[in-house]
Each structure stands twice: as structure tokens, then as C-alpha cells.
Amino acid sequence: MRHRPQWRRVACGAAMLFAAAALATALAWNSIFEAVYNSQLALSPSSRSYREWVAPDVPLYLEIYLFNWTNPDDFPHQKPILAEVGPYRFREYRRHVNVSVYPNNGTIAYRTQRTWQFDEDTSEASLQDNITILNVIAASAAFRSRDWGFLKQKGLSLALAMFGHGMSVSKLAGELLFDGYEDPLIDLANSLPPSALGGAPKVDRFGLFYGRNNSIDTDGYMEVTSGSSSEIPGQIVRWDGHSSLPFYAGECAKMTGSAGEFMPHNLTESEPLTIFMSDLCRTVYMDYQESGTLEGIPYHKYVMNEATFDNSSSTDRNSCFCNGECLWSGVMNVSACRYGSPSFLSLPHFLHGDPDLLDKVEGLAPDPDLHTFYFAVEPRLGIPLDVSARFQYNVYLEPMPNIALYANVPKMLFPIFWVQQKVQVESKVLGELRIVRGVMDWGGTVCACAALAFAAILTVTSCCSSHCKKKDEIEKEKDEAELKLNPNNRS
Numbered sequence: 001m002r003h004r005p006q007w008r009r010v011a012c013g014a015a016m017l018f019a020a021a022a023l024a025t026a027l028a029w030n031s032i033f034e035a036v037y038n039s040q041l042a043l044s045p046s047s048r049s050y051r052e053w054v055a056p057d058v059p060l061y062l063e064i065y066l067f068n069w070t071n072p073d074d075f076p077h078q079k080p081i082l083a084e085v086g087p088y089r090f091r092e093y094r095r096h097v098n099v100s101v102y103p104n105n106g107t108i109a110y111r112t113q114r115t116w117q118f119d120e121d122t123s124e125a126s127l128q129d130n131i132t133i134l135n136v137i138a139a140s141a142a143f144r145s146r147d148w149g150f151l152k153q154k155g156l157s158l159a160l161a162m163f164g165h166g167m168s169v170s171k172l173a174g175e176l177l178f179d180g181y182e183d184p185l186i187d188l189a190n191s192l193p194p195s196a197l198g199g200a201p202k203v204d205r206f207g208l209f210y211g212r213n214n215s216i217d218t219d220g221y222m223e224v225t226s227g228s229s230s231e232i233p234g235q236i237v238r239w240d241g242h243s244s245l246p247f248y249a250g251e252c253a254k255m256t257g258s259a260g261e262f263m264p265h266n267l268t269e270s271e272p273l274t275i276f277m278s279d280l281c282r283t284v285y286m287d288y289q290e291s292g293t294l295e296g297i298p299y300h301k302y303v304m305n306e307a308t309f310d311n312s313s314s315t316d317r318n319s320c321f322c323n324g325e326c327l328w329s330g331v332m333n334v335s336a337c338r339y340g341s342p343s344f345l346s347l348p349h350f351l352h353g354d355p356d357l358l359d360k361v362e363g364l365a366p367d368p369d370l371h372t373f374y375f376a377v378e379p380r381l382g383i384p385l386d387v388s389a390r391f392q393y394n395v396y397l398e399p400m401p402n403i404a405l406y407a408n409v410p411k412m413l414f415p416i417f418w419v420q421q422k423v424q425v426e427s428k429v430l431g432e433l434r435i436v437r438g439v440m441d442w443g444g445t446v447c448a449c450a451a452l453a454f455a456a457i458l459t460v461t462s463c464c465s466s467h468c469k470k471k472d473e474i475e476k477e478k479d480e481a482e483l484k485l486n487p488n489n490r491s
């Protein structure tokens with residue numbers, strides 16, 4: 001009989017196969033897990049991670065603190081006294097738009113569009129507040145005239161006086177932030193050729209965040225890895241068409257690291273976390289500070305510390321960011337990527353900054369708990385659990401003998417505002433992450449156990465094979481009988 005059931009041999013074979021497969025899976029568990037996990041993470045239009053990436057539904061908030069200058073009339077005889085007002089809290093809606101996927105080179109290109117809604121209920125300040133800040137328009141115009149001739153500088157000095165520009169401006173908070181305010185100097189600047197403005201786009205108003213709401217240009221055009229081949233997704237490849245930064249030379253021009261959303265796997269304590277930040281127009285190296293757990297999930301905390309924006313005093317790494325003269329430690333000259341305006345970024349309240357910065361103003365009190373910039377990341381899978389992104393925007397002032405308004409100012413950085421964006425993953429996501437980590441940690445063991453179990457079955461089946469012979473004969477007869485009764489069954 002050709003079709004005699006050979007269940008025992010089949011079972012033996014299957015058990016052997018399963019045992020071998022389970023053993024192989026157990027041995028290769030880490031790579032298998034990595035491959036499956038990466039396929040879920042890759043930014044291809046069908047992946048789950050892609051849908052969440054295009055329009056994240058994690059609630060995001062932008063919190064802005066303005067420095068209200070309370071003694072502008074006494075400047076420069078007295079140090080500016082600054083009073084922090086805020087937070088002005090804005091709910092942020094972030095979307096990735098103009099997304100193009102390029103499977104040929106494993107990249108994905110996109111722009112980021114952000115919309116902000118003022119959140120009246122949780123803000124501790126009103127957009128109707130009367131706030132006094134440094135006159136940023138006049139300070140920028142003066143800075144731009146640094147290498148002009150005497151006559152042109154005198155002309156600017158007169159123009160400032162004529163348009164009634166003083167050292168400070170008092171405006172409503174809403175105008176200073178998103179709405180902007182009109183100024184005759186802007187109209188004047190708009191009539192100049194673009195080269196005189198460092199290529200800055202023409203605007204009709206001035207505001208610290210003017211033009212950013214709904215804009216798709218603020219963060220620039222990002223090209224990142226899609227993670228389709230074995231590499232990590234979301235690593236910067238090009239920014240606004242540049243594959244290295246045009247603002248800096250040497251090492252500082254290097255554009256590497258995460259675009260902020262996907263981190264490398266297997267983070268270590270000795271390696272910095274490398275993130276490209278379009279706000280800073282550079283790659284930032286954040287150092288490991290400590291480890292901890294968040295609801296049972298371990299994390300490594302990476303921070304911006306003294307070394308991050310250090311000038312060459314203690315590390316060489318940053319001197320190429322100075323663009324000439326290295327001024328204070330703990331600040332970053334972003335002039336080159338802000339159309340030549342005298343803009344400097346620092347941590348809030350000049351945390352980790354040169355003591356001279358704090359010495360020139362009153363009312364700042366750096367506090368690591370409130371002002372640190374950190375990323376707490378689950379190290380094995382590189383998932384950010386808790387992030388606080390914080391920056392302070394400052395305007396550079398220096399004495400300009402030919403411009404009356406600035407003839408006697410000290411050389412200093414004038415703090416204008418600081419922002420913070422805090423994101424913590426939700427409990428639901430933490431729960432999922434616990435499962436993923438469980439699968440990762442225990443999957444190999446489970447497979448090894450399965451291999452053992454199948455091996456046991458294998459042994460049992462081959463042992464009993466001799467004892468069960470009789471049963472087999474009976475079954476064979478039964479089969480033949482059945483066949484006679486039901487001949488159609490065969491085909």
C-alpha cells in the first residue's frame with residue numbers, strides 16, 4: 001500500500017524540524033528581533049511608524065517665556081533688570097508635508113509644517129500683556145552696519161533718531177510673538193537691494209515668531225534615511241539641499257545624526273547622542289549624564305552641558321563654530337543662519353554659560369532643574385521617552401561709536417526670550433514598549449525552551465516507535481476496510 005499513514009515518521013520529522021528551527025531562532029533571536037522591529041520602524045508609506053510620523057498625535061506644547069525689561073530708561077548706566085513673564089503656552093500641531101520617498105537611495109524628503117494655538121487656560125500670562133524688550137530691529141540694523149563707512153553709519157544713526165527708535169520697545173506680548181508689529185525701518189529695509197539684507201526674505205512686520213505659524217519653510221527641507229535598508233531611519237542626509245553646512249568650516253560643517261525623531265540603537269554611556277537641530281543650524285553632541293527608569297523602562301539621559309557650546313577654552317571640538325572671534329562660552333552664534341542678524345542661542349538663563357554673561361544683566365537665575373536641555377532615551381531601541389528642548393534667544397550688542405544710540409552700550413548678550421518644549425511618552429505607549437522589551441528580552445529564552453520541548457517529543461516518539469508497532473498494523477487494516485466501504489475517498 002503506497003498511502004500507508006506514516007504518522008510516526010512525520011511526527012519525528014516535524015519535531016526534528018521544529019526543534020532545529022526553534023534552536024536557530026533562539027540563537028539568532030537578537031538579529032531576528034532587530035529585523036522585524038526595523039521593518040516596523042522604517043519610514044515606508046505602509047508602516048505604522050510612518051503614519052504616526054506624518055501627523056503625530058502626541059500633544060505638543062510650545063512654552064515661551066519673555067524677559068520684560070523693567071528699567072530701559074536707565075540703560076546703559078545701569079544693568080538691565082529682566083523679569084521673566086510666562087509661560088505663554090501654545091498647543092503645537094506638527095505635520096510632515098511634501099513627503100517624497102526615494103527607494104532608490106533609501107531616503108525620504110519632507111518639510112515640517114507647524115501650527116500653534118494659544119492655550120489661554122494653561123498659560124500663566126496673557127497675549128495682551130504690555131512687555132518691554134530690547135529694540136531688536138534697531139540693534140540688528142546697527143549690527144549690519146558694522147563694516148559700513150563712516151557716512152553710511154551716520155546716516156543710519158540719523159534714520160534711527162528720525163523714526164523715533166529707542167533702545168527698547170513696548171508692545172503687547174501677542175505682537176512681539178506671532179502677530180508682529182509694523183515699523184518704518186522695515187519699510188525702509190524693504191526698499192534696499194536684497195544683498196544689503198543678507199538675503200533675508202522681505203517681511204512687512206516684525207515679530208519674534210512672525211511668519212512661522214503654518215509655514216513650511218521654518219525647519220527647512222529635510223532629507224533623511226528611510227530605514228529601508230538595515231540602517232536607522234530619520235538620520236539626516238541633506239538639509240535645504242546641503243550635505244554639509246555652508247556656515248562653518250572643517251568638522252563643524254559636518255551634518256550627521258538624528259533629525260530628532262529616531263535615535264540609533266544600543267546607545268552607550270561613552271558615546272554622545274548626536275542630533276541635528278535646524279534651529280541651531282548644526283549638529284549637537286549631547287553627553288551622557290545618568291541612567292534611570294520611567295515606569296519600569298530604563299533610560300539614558302543625554303544633556304547639553306558645559307562642553308556642548310564651549311568655545312575653544314576646554315575643547316577644540318567647537319572652535320570652528322565661532323566664525324572668527326570666540327566670544328563667550330555657553331552660547332552659539334547663529335548669525336550666519338539668521339540672515340546675518342546678531343542672534344545668539346544659549347540655554348535658558350545662560351545655564352552653563354560664561355559668568356560674564358550673567359554679570360551684565362540682573363534677574364536671571366540659572367537652575368539645572370528648570371533649564372537643562374535633555375533627551376532621556378530607552379538605550380537598547382533608541383526610543384525617546386522624555387525630552388525637554390530649551391533655548392534662549394539673545395541679541396548681541398557692542399559699542400558702535402558712529403551710531404548715537406549704541407555709542408555707549410556694553411559688549412553683551414541681551415536676553416529676549418526662552419522657549420521650552422517638553423514631550424513625555426504616554427502611559428499607553430510605555431505599556432506597548434514594555435511588551436516589546438519583554439519580547440526582545442525573553443523571546444530567545446522562549447524559543448530555546450520550545451527547542452527543548454520539541455527535542456523531548458522527538459526522543460519520546462522515536463523511543464516508543466518499537467512498542468507501538470502492533471497499533472500500526474491494526475490501523476493499516478482499518479484503513480483498508482474503510483477504503484473498501486468508501487472507494488471515492490481515495491481520489
Ligand SMILES: *[C@@H]1O[C@H](CO)[C@@H](O)[C@H](O)[C@H]1NC(C)=O
Pocket residue numbers: 030031034265266
Ligand atoms: C544591539 O545589541 C544586540 C545585542 O546586545 C545586537 O544583537 C544587536 O544587533 C545590536 N543592534 C545594533 C543596531 O547594533
Ligand SMILES: *[C@@H]1O[C@H](CO)[C@@H](O)[C@H](O)[C@H]1NC(C)=O
Pocket residue numbers: 068069070071085129130131132
Ligand atoms: C513689564 O514691565 C513694565 C515696566 O516695568 C510694566 O509696566 C509692565 O506691567 C510689565 N509687564 C508685565 C506683564 O509684567
Ligand SMILES: *[C@@H]1O[C@H](CO)[C@@H](O)[C@H](O)[C@H]1NC(C)=O
Pocket residue numbers: 097098216
Ligand atoms: C507642499 O505642501 C504644501 C501644503 O501641503 C502645498 O501647498 C505645496 O504646494 C507643496 N509643495 C510642493 C512643491 O509640493
Ligand SMILES: *[C@@H]1O[C@H](CO)[C@@H](O)[C@H](O)[C@H]1NC(C)=O
Pocket residue numbers: 102104105107223237238
Ligand atoms: C535620492 O534620489 C532622488 C531621486 O532619484 C533624488 O532626487 C535625491 O536627490 C536623492 N537624494 C540623495 C540624498 O541623494
Ligand SMILES: *[C@@H]1O[C@H](CO)[C@@H](O)[C@H](O)[C@H]1NC(C)=O
Pocket residue numbers: 090115116117118178179213214
Ligand atoms: C496660527 O494659524 C491658525 C490658522 O491656521 C490660527 O487659528 C492660530 O490662531 C494661529 N496661531 C497664532 C499663534 O497666531
Ligand SMILES: *[C@@H]1O[C@H](CO)[C@@H](O)[C@H](O)[C@H]1NC(C)=O
Pocket residue numbers: 130131132170171172
Ligand atoms: C506699555 O508700557 C509702557 C511703559 O512701560 C507705556 O509707555 C506704553 O504706553 C504701554 N503700552 C500699552 C499699549 O499699554
Ligand SMILES: *[C@@H]1O[C@H](CO)[C@@H](O)[C@H](O)[C@H]1NC(C)=O
Pocket residue numbers: 322323324325327333334335336396
Ligand atoms: C557671528 O558669526 C557671523 C558670521 O557667521 C560673524 O560675521 C559675526 O561676527 C559673529 N558675531 C560675533 C559677535 O562675533
